[in-house]
Amino acid sequence: MREVTFQSLTRRAEIGANCYVLDTGRARIALDSGMHPKERAFDALPDFPLCPDGSLDAVVVTHSHLDHVGSLPVLMRRNLRAPAYMSPVTAEFAEALLHNSVNVMSAQREQEGIKEYPLFTHRELDGLVRRWEGRQPGRIFELAETGVRAEFFDAGHLPGSVGVRLNVDGLIIFYTGDVHFEDQTILKKAEFPTDPVDVLVLECTRGAAERNPDYSREAESKRFAAMISRALERGGSVLIPVFALGKTQEILMLLHELKGRGLVPMDAPVHIGGLSTRMTQIVDRHTNDVRRHHAGFRILESLHGLVKSKKGERISSSHPGRIYALSSGMMTEKTVSNEFAYHFINRPENALCFVGYADPDSPAGQILASAPGALVPLDSVFPPVPLNCEVGQFDFSGHAPRHELIDYARRLNPRKILLVHGDGPALDWMAKALSLAVPECEVIIPLPGEKIVLAR
Ligand SMILES: [Zn+2]
Ligand SMILES: [Zn+2]
Numbered sequence: 001m002r003e004v005t006f007q008s009l010t011r012r013a014e015i016g017a018n019c020y021v022l023d024t025g026r027a028r029i030a031l032d033s034g035m036h037p038k039e040r041a042f043d044a045l046p047d048f049p050l051c052p053d054g055s056l057d058a059v060v061v062t063h064s065h066l067d068h069v070g071s072l073p074v075l076m077r078r079n080l081r082a083p084a085y086m087s088p089v090t091a092e093f094a095e096a097l098l099h100n101s102v103n104v105m106s107a108q109r110e111q112e113g114i115k116e117y118p119l120f121t122h123r124e125l126d127g128l129v130r131r132w133e134g135r136q137p138g139r140i141f142e143l144a145e146t147g148v149r150a151e152f153f154d155a156g157h158l159p160g161s162v163g164v165r166l167n168v169d170g171l172i173i174f175y176t177g178d179v180h181f182e183d184q185t186i187l188k189k190a191e192f193p194t195d196p197v198d199v200l201v202l203e204c205t206r207g208a209a210e211r212n213p214d215y216s217r218e219a220e221s222k223r224f225a226a227m228i229s230r231a232l233e234r235g236g237s238v239l240i241p242v243f244a245l246g247k248t249q250e251i252l253m254l255l256h257e258l259k260g261r262g263l264v265p266m267d268a269p270v271h272i273g274g275l276s277t278r279m280t281q282i283v284d285r286h287t288n289d290v291r292r293h294h295a296g297f298r299i300l301e302s303l304h305g306l307v308k309s310k311k312g313e314r315i316s317s318s319h320p321g322r323i324y325a326l327s328s329g330m331m332t333e334k335t336v337s338n339e340f341a342y343h344f345i346n347r348p349e350n351a352l353c354f355v356g357y358a359d360p361d362s363p364a365g366q367i368l369a370s371a372p373g374a375l376v377p378l379d380s381v382f383p384p385v386p387l388n389c390e391v392g393q394f395d396f397s398g399h400a401p402r403h404e405l406i407d408y409a410r411r412l413n414p415r416k417i418l419l420v421h422g423d424g425p426a427l428d429w430m431a432k433a434l435s436l437a438v439p440e441c442e443v444i445i446p447l448p449g450e451k452i453v454l455a456r
Pocket of ligand 1: 158
């Protein structure tokens with residue numbers, strides 16, 4: 001067997017621009033091609049110069065979050081021979097999201113003077129999409145003509161998300177991508193393989209925090225419903241910052257269920273913004289052909305009280321008695337949820353519900369760390385706003401809690417585990433826990449750029 005190596009092209013060991021290169025000795029395969037959510041211009045890309053232009057034979061994309069697919073057009077431009085393999089649903093979301101990225105980058109070029117933007121164009125994207133190859137979970141296929149056989153497995157993280165198992169001349173490698181092992185409102189839990197592998201590449205998003213042992217999704221949903229109902233009753237409105245794809249549809253469906261059970265007032269309108277409508281259309285196109293709950297249910301046609309904003313319309317002010325599910329989830333500057341918050345968080349009758357991960361540096365993170373009444377900076381240009389509304393945080397994460405990642409690694413009993421997609425403390429905790437749980441296994445936190453030999 002030739003030497004097989006794994007190299008991380010991330011610039012730091014963290015959750016950012018995920019991209020890993022597998023070199024089989026005969027072929028080079030990239031796993032994911034993300035864009036860093038906090039960096040700008042070329043700093044937001046993976047360290048592509050580590051991988052010579054034209055040297056890739058294939059790319060595999062696990063799902064359509066931008067930290068996994070955001071730089072794919074740049075990578076494919078540098079590697080004109082390489083097709084990109086992903087699930088058909090991921091391809092639909094990625095195409096829509098990347099076209100949206102072109103618009104966002106073009107606006108940043110104007111407003112912030114970032115001359116490198118946009119890093120790719122609409123027209124270029126239209127050309128590159130022709131080299132995307134849709135593959136369904138449950139079927140083995142060959143990656144280009146590399147001799148490497150691949151199979152996708154439903155990851156339960158996002159519509160269309162997969163983990164990928166690769167067979168390199170008998171060496172079995174499983175890359176989880178982002179994974180959740182529990183049911184969500186729409187998504188069913190991951191259906192991952194349990195037969196042994198040689199190498200496991202494992203995400204570690206939630207490695208730094210133990211989930212409350214009393215946690216149940218049902219109790220969390222009731223607490224969420226109670227906070228919403230309280231705000232509506234006292235004449236306020238509710239803001240739920242959400243990512244347009246995935247979390248928006250999960251929260252809409254959860255609100256629909258809670259209304260049906262009488263836990264949220266049935267007549268409360270639920271507003272969503274423009275990009276969320278586009279993403280929901282794609283989810284609605286796949287109500288029967290993907291593993292999911294509420295099969296056949298079309299959100300845009302059938303959801304209790306749904307109000308879509310018109311094309312180009314920006315929701316900027318709240319009305320009493322209404323619920324607003326607006327992107328972005330971390331209330332990043334210049335997004336709808338951020339601008340909406342200006343005339344929202346200062347009002348004590350309102351309620352702000354966080355339902356996903358918030359980076360401590362993001363406006364959402366700043367709000368969560370602030371005491372009631374404190375002045376919160378939402379934007380670098382405008383003055384800070386007093387935080388007078390009720391704030392709540394709810395665990396509807398699309399990532400597996402850490403004990404389930406450990407259990408899964410123990411079941412596969414690999415020879416090597418590579419820990420990726422986690423901040424420092426998360427990676428460290430996982431490395432310690434795994435060295436106890438799977439003692440014969442070598443646990444590695446890949447350093448950026450370091451070539452790790454998987455087999456020789
Ligand atoms: Zn993800
Ligand atoms: Zn991710």
